[in-house]
Amino acid sequence: MSLLEVKDVTKSFSTKRDFLGRRIGWTHAVKGVSFTLDAGECLAVVGESGAGKSTVGRIALRLIEPDSGSITFDGVDVRAARAQELRALRQRMQMIFQDPHSSLDPRMTIGDAVAEPLLVHTDRSRTERERQSAALLERVGLGSRYLGRYPAELSGGQLQRVAIARALALNPAMIVCDEPVAALDVSVRAQVLNLLRELQEDLGLAYLFVCHDLALVEVIADRVLVMAAGEVVEEGTVEQIFAAPQQEYTQRLLSAIPVPLPRDAMGNRITSIGERA
Amino acid sequence: MDLAKNRDVAASDTVPATAKDSAPEAVSGAERPTPLLDVRDVSVEFPTAGRDWVTSVQNVSFQLMPGESMALVGESGSGKTVTSLAVMGLTEATGGRLSSGSVTFDGNELTGRPAKEWRKVRGPGMGMIFQQPIRSLNPAYTVGDQIAESVRKHLGLSRRQAEAKSVEMLEMVQIPRAAERAKEYPHAFSGGMCQRVMIAMVMACNPRLLIADEPTTALDVTVQETILDLLRDVQQQTGVALLFISHDLAVVAEICQRVAVMYAGEVIESAPAVDLFFRPQHPYSSGLLASIPRPGLSVDRRLRTIPGGIPAPGTWPAGCRFAPRCEFAQSGRCDTTHPPLDVVSTGGLSRCLRADELALDGVVT
Ligand SMILES: Nc1ncnc2c1ncn2[C@@H]1O[C@H](COP(=O)(O)OP(=O)(O)OP(=O)(O)O)[C@@H](O)[C@H]1O
Ligand SMILES: Nc1ncnc2c1ncn2[C@@H]1O[C@H](COP(=O)(O)OP(=O)(O)O)[C@@H](O)[C@H]1O
Ligand code: SF4
Ligand SMILES: [Mg+2]
Numbered sequence A: 001m002s003l004l005e006v007k008d009v010t011k012s013f014s015t016k017r018d019f020l021g022r023r024i025g026w027t028h029a030v031k032g033v034s035f036t037l038d039a040g041e042c043l044a045v046v047g048e049s050g051a052g053k054s055t056v057g058r059i060a061l062r063l064i065e066p067d068s069g070s071i072t073f074d075g076v077d078v079r080a081a082r083a084q085e086l087r088a089l090r091q092r093m094q095m096i097f098q099d100p101h102s103s104l105d106p107r108m109t110i111g112d113a114v115a116e117p118l119l120v121h122t123d124r125s126r127t128e129r130e131r132q133s134a135a136l137l138e139r140v141g142l143g144s145r146y147l148g149r150y151p152a153e154l155s156g157g158q159l160q161r162v163a164i165a166r167a168l169a170l171n172p173a174m175i176v177c178d179e180p181v182a183a184l185d186v187s188v189r190a191q192v193l194n195l196l197r198e199l200q201e202d203l204g205l206a207y208l209f210v211c212h213d214l215a216l217v218e219v220i221a222d223r224v225l226v227m228a229a230g231e232v233v234e235e236g237t238v239e240q241i242f243a244a245p246q247q248e249y250t251q252r253l254l255s256a257i258p259v260p261l262p263r264d265a266m267g268n269r270i271t272s273i274g275e276r277a
Numbered sequence B: 001m002d003l004a005k006n007r008d009v010a011a012s013d014t015v016p017a018t019a020k021d022s023a024p025e026a027v028s029g030a031e032r033p034t035p036l037l038d039v040r041d042v043s044v045e046f047p048t049a050g051r052d053w054v055t056s057v058q059n060v061s062f063q064l065m066p067g068e069s070m071a072l073v074g075e076s077g078s079g080k081t082v083t084s085l086a087v088m089g090l091t092e093a094t095g096g097r098l099s100s101g102s103v104t105f106d107g108n109e110l111t112g113r114p115a116k117e118w119r120k121v122r123g124p125g126m127g128m129i130f131q132q133p134i135r136s137l138n139p140a141y142t143v144g145d146q147i148a149e150s151v152r153k154h155l156g157l158s159r160r161q162a163e164a165k166s167v168e169m170l171e172m173v174q175i176p177r178a179a180e181r182a183k184e185y186p187h188a189f190s191g192g193m194c195q196r197v198m199i200a201m202v203m204a205c206n207p208r209l210l211i212a213d214e215p216t217t218a219l220d221v222t223v224q225e226t227i228l229d230l231l232r233d234v235q236q237q238t239g240v241a242l243l244f245i246s247h248d249l250a251v252v253a254e255i256c257q258r259v260a261v262m263y264a265g266e267v268i269e270s271a272p273a274v275d276l277f278f279r280p281q282h283p284y285s286s287g288l289l290a291s292i293p294r295p296g297l298s299v300d301r302r303l304r305t306i307p308g309g310i311p312a313p314g315t316w317p318a319g320c321r322f323a324p325r326c327e328f329a330q331s332g333r334c335d336t337t338h339p340p341l342d343v344v345s346t347g348g349l350s351r352c353l354r355a356d357e358l359a360l361d362g363v364v365t
C-alpha cells in the first residue's frame, strides 16, 4: 500500500464575482489528478507556472479542500478526518515553502521556531524541547549556536535549513516541498538539495517535491509527475522522463534547462575551448 | 541526450581573438576605443547600528564596450546590486555612500555630481530592469500609459507620438495584441509578461546600456528562456550594451560574452566567458560551475557544493576572503595575504594567489 494515494482530485477557485458578490468566473486549478507516493520515495511535480503544482501539494495536506476526489494517507481517509484525527495526521505530513523569509516568524528565535511543533503537538518539557531543537539544527548542518538568533540574521540558505529542521521536529513520514530551493543561489541550492537527499535516505522520508526546474528533479526525484493547466500530462520514472519524454510539453521543459556553455557571436554553443587552450 | 538547441561548435572556429586581446582590463587604454562604461575602484559603504560605516563593495573595476554584454556573477550578498546601483548613481538614495572610485559613462565622469545631476548627465542612456518587474510598475496606470509617460519625459514626444511608441515597443518585446494589451493594468500580466513590459519601457528611451539585475530569477525556466531570447534579440536589433547580473552561471552562459565574478564585495575573476567556463582561474568560479545541476552528468546523483557560506560585510577575513571555504587554501599564505586582482596566464584577471599553480576544473561538457 502506498503512503499517500491521491485519486481524481479537482479544485476550482473563483476569480470573479458579480455585483452581488456571487461567484461568476472560475479557474480550474486542478482537474482529475491522481497519483501515489510510497514511503521513502520522492515524487516530483513539475510544470510551468500556474500548472497547479502548489495546489496539488496543498490538497495532499488538506490545506486546501478539493472539490472532489479522495486522499488517503497511511490508510486514513484524509478528507473524512475530523479535527483531532487531522492533527495527528499533520504531525506525519509536513511542508516546506519556497520563501523561507515569510515562512518563519521574524520575532521568534530560531530555537523557538524549531521547537514550536513540539510545543504544540507534544507534552515534552522545555529543556527536552531545547535539547531536541539543538539536535535538529545540528542535523541540518547549522549547529546549536543558531538557537538564540533571529531570522533576519540568517541568509536564505540558512533559513531554509531552519524550515527543514522545523519540518523534521515531529518525525514526519512525508514532507511536501514546494519549490524549496527556487529562491536560493545556485551554490546554496546545491547544498540544500544534497541535505534533503541525505535526510531522505537516513530517515526514510517521502517527498512530494514541487518544482519547475527539471535540472533539480534529476538529482532528487525517483518519479516525476508532469502537470499542464491543472492536469497530469505525463508520468514516469526520472530515467524515463529524461531519456524518452513522451509529450512535447515535457520536452519543452527539458530543453528550457539552461546549459552552462557560452555562445559565440553567432549564438552557437561552444562546447570546448579547442586549440586555444 | 542533447539538450542544446543550436549547433555545437568549438571555440577555435569562431572566436578569433586571443584571450589577451579580449580582456580589456589587461590592455592599456590607449590601444582600445573608449569604453561605454568605465567603473574604476568603486567602493560603497553603508551605515550600521553599532559601528559607523561598513564597506559592502570594495575597489570594483570593470569596463563595458558599446554593444557588449557582460555579467556580474556571485552569490546573494556578494555586492552585485550595490555595484549596479552605484553605476546608476543611486547609492545615496539607498542610504549608502561612495567611499572611493569613479564611474564614467560615454566619456562623462559621473562621480562627484549630486544624484540629480548624475541622472541628468547619464540621461536616458542607461536603463535598468529588476528581479521583481511588478514592483517597478505602477498598479494604478495602464501599461501603455506608463511606457508613454516615460518616453514623453525622456524623449519629449507628444502624447500621440508617445502612445504610438508604447505600442511599437510592446510589439518589439513580442507581446501579442500589443495595441489592446497596452490598455491593460499590470496585474493582468504574468511575471514573464511584466518583465517584457519593463524591457519595453526601458528600451523605449533608446538606452546605450541596459542593466538587468537578476531579470529572470523570479520566473520559471520556460519563461526564463523566452526572456533570455528576447534580451538577445533586443541587443542584436539595437546594439545596446548589457550588464547582466545573476547568481547563475548557466543563465549567464546564454547571454554574456564576458564575466566578472564577485565574492565578498570584490571582483575575484574577470575573463571572456569562454575562458571562465572552460579554464576558470579562481577556485570560487570553478566551484560555482561545479554546483550547477547538469542532467545526465551528476555523479551518484549528488551535486558538488562549495562548503560554508559567504561572509557578511564587516566580517571579511583578512587574507583571501574565500580562504575559509577554499579546498586549495594554504595556511600562512592564503589567510594572511589579501590577493590582488592580477593578470594570469590565460590573460584574464584573478584574485587567487595560486591561480597559476592550480589546474582548476572548468565546466563539464
Ligand atoms: N487561492 C486561490 N485563489 C484563486 N486562484 C488560485 C488560488 N490558488 C491558485 N489559484 C490559481 O490556480 C492555478 C494553479 O495555481 P498553482 O499555484 O497551483 O500553480 P503552480 O503550478 O504552483 O504555479 P507556480 O509555479 O507559479 O507556483 C493558477 O491559475 C492560480 O492562479
Ligand atoms: N541599503 C543598504 N543598507 C545596508 N546594507 C546594504 C544595503 N544594500 C545592500 N547592503 C549590503 O551590501 C551587501 C551586498 O548586497 P547586494 O549588492 O544587494 O548583494 P547581491 O550580490 O545579492 O546583489 C549585503 O551584505 C547587503 O546586506
Ligand atoms: S588565494 Fe588561496 S584561499 Fe584564496 S582562492 Fe586562491 S588558493 Fe584559495
Ligand atoms: Mg507554486
Ligand SMILES: [Mg+2]
Pocket: B080, B081, B082, B213
Ligand atoms: Mg541583488
